[in-house]
Amino acid sequence: MDKHAQKIAADLLHLRGQVLSKGDPVALPLVSSSMFHLPGDPEGAAAYGRVDNPTWDALEHSLSVLEDAPCVAFPSGMAAISAALFATLKAGQTLLIPSDGYYVTRLLSDRFLSQFGVRVVQRPILGFADGGFDGIDVAFIESPSNPGLDLCDIHAIATAVRKAGGTTIVDNTTMTPFGQRPLDLGVDMVVASDTKAPGGHSDLLMGHVATRNTALRDAVLDWRKMSGAIPAPHAAWLLHRGLETLDVRFDRMCQSAAIIAPALADHPAITAIRYPGLATDPAHALAKRQMSRFGFLIGLTLDTKDRAEAFITGCRYLRPATSFGGLHSSAERRARWGDDVAGGFVRLSVGCEPVDQLLADLMTSLDRLMSK
Template sequence: MHFQTLLVHGHEKPDKTYNAVIPPIYLTTTYRSEKFGKRERFGYSRGNNPTRAYLEGLIAELEGAKHGFAFSSGMTAIAASLAVLKSGDQVLVTKNVYGGTVALLDGFFKDFGLSYELIDMSDLNQLERAFNEKTKAVLIESPSNPLLDITDIEAVSRAAKKRGIITIVDNTFLSPYLQRPLELGADIVVESATKFFSGHSDVIAGTAATNDDGLAGKIGAYQRLAGGIAQPFDIYLLVRGLKTLSVRIDRQVENAGKIVEFLQNNPGIDKIYYPGLAEHPGYAINQRQSKSPGSMVSFLLNPAYNIAVFFDSLRYITPGASLGSVETLIQHPATGSHATFSPEQRKQAGITDNLIRLSAGIENLNDLIEDLEQALKKSIGKNSD
């Protein structure tokens, strides 16, 4: 079955009782035991739920995995993946990774003895030098958030496996429609399902998948015991969103490419970060490991333009957190997604005050270009001293 068909029809009949086309929503918290002392598949919904089981089976199929898990948020999925490690372990992390991931490591896992180091994952020599006896995991974002650095997932996974180190890939920016990290050698793939999976800015959820039975056991135990589970009605919305994942992403990628062309020819833009450009350092690697460069674009606004006026002048493009939705979203990473980074961490990661991140939506392209153009015109020469 091709990916697009799997998205629409699912991996199994969603309702074996009444043949409903849409998976039923099981809101029950508990289940009647058929016989005293018999352990049923479904007993208490923190442990398992038919609605969640359907989604998790679908996630496994989409990611090319044996085991899929659905969580209450993308951050919970990352936490569950990091929870396979132990006190004293170290994880090497993409240097301009999502700020929330670093905040999780600093604000939670640090107290439990898990250390981390931010490194340039696109530089294999730097990665090799960073490995030490405490390193037990590598956490990759490719493309990274927000500078869209590309990591050779296959090469990093191979280097890690030689040392018994696991590779975790946050695949949120591309989704399994455009990139399948497990097929490239990664051990765990996580997605913020809030983003492209949902696609409509109305669900908070996360997913994880793996082919490793041992890792699956630890992730499943964390899910069951910590209780950070995706809820049935959210899963219903998520399954509905997944049906249009491929057509949404196709349109978003098309819009992103045209927006990049516009930005390339505008004097207000000093630099563009987009893996679809031949001059991007990771262009060749991304071409090899992904179906397309995706629909995320970052760029530097010329200092002669007032960034606040630019944001406040936008009419259709929505300033706000998140990405991957039908509406085009735009964000200032230094005060948004990476506000939790220290100034030193932002400097190390290359996140400057004039950096802007844009997630292309599915609107009419001419409206988006017109919106960017008028906002740039209004913001030129209005910087305060």
């Protein structure tokens, strides 16, 4: 971890402590009130639970330190994505999205934004810049893509989109700001599902939008107020707690993935592997330029659907689940959701188990497949 990231990690642990008075609780209090004492002129005070909440304020302060930008919290990653898109698009404009990114972003765009007069264009992440960006009003980027782990040059695309008069949004869920900082690469807005590594314990749904553009931030905030897409105070409290250990968990997960990936790559049961940290990965050179860590996700391909399922269920230290980024290592066969991947493709999310035990478990499951 570089010195800037180390300072962020230290600051996150002591943000609240810097403003405490004698006798105040060190842990953040949970405020769930929908009403606030509000005599006279309402300006300058909390007014109503759809608009104001002290627990949100503390969370957004932590998120803003993590992102080095103002942040707005949302009740899920898709709520954050929706806010970013609805705040930046209007009828008659054109949205560019990945054809091989998170499938719910495509569903939202095709089923709803297109009905409101937004033209939706899809390109694969590897060819995201093909055709240029003239006429593109908003470019929504995923790098690494979910689930295929393809990369695109975020800085080059952000520069080209801005030159063409458009806005860039990056979904940074897979990396977190400790692994990649898209705002520093020139994008206008970042969205993320904090349900994943930032929360880390698989017990909350949350998301956020980060931007250094005041007008965009105000538009996103207005969307939250008017749509009612507000986070639950308890979820905000849980996420605030999770952020304080994010750098420790993320570091463990990335270190373990860097050990596990090359071992899996050499196993005969694996027909293909994607991990940006492998020198043989096609995205490795770009990953070294624009990412500070290689992440905790590994893409594995086995030769059949049944073998992929047997591999997952045969691991004691692997939870078959459809999310990622938690303490518990997890995996799923992504073709079951309709992603354009091989039937035997597995997205492996490396957790916080002791790496020797986890790797031995994964190899044992793979060895068992070869013996059948």
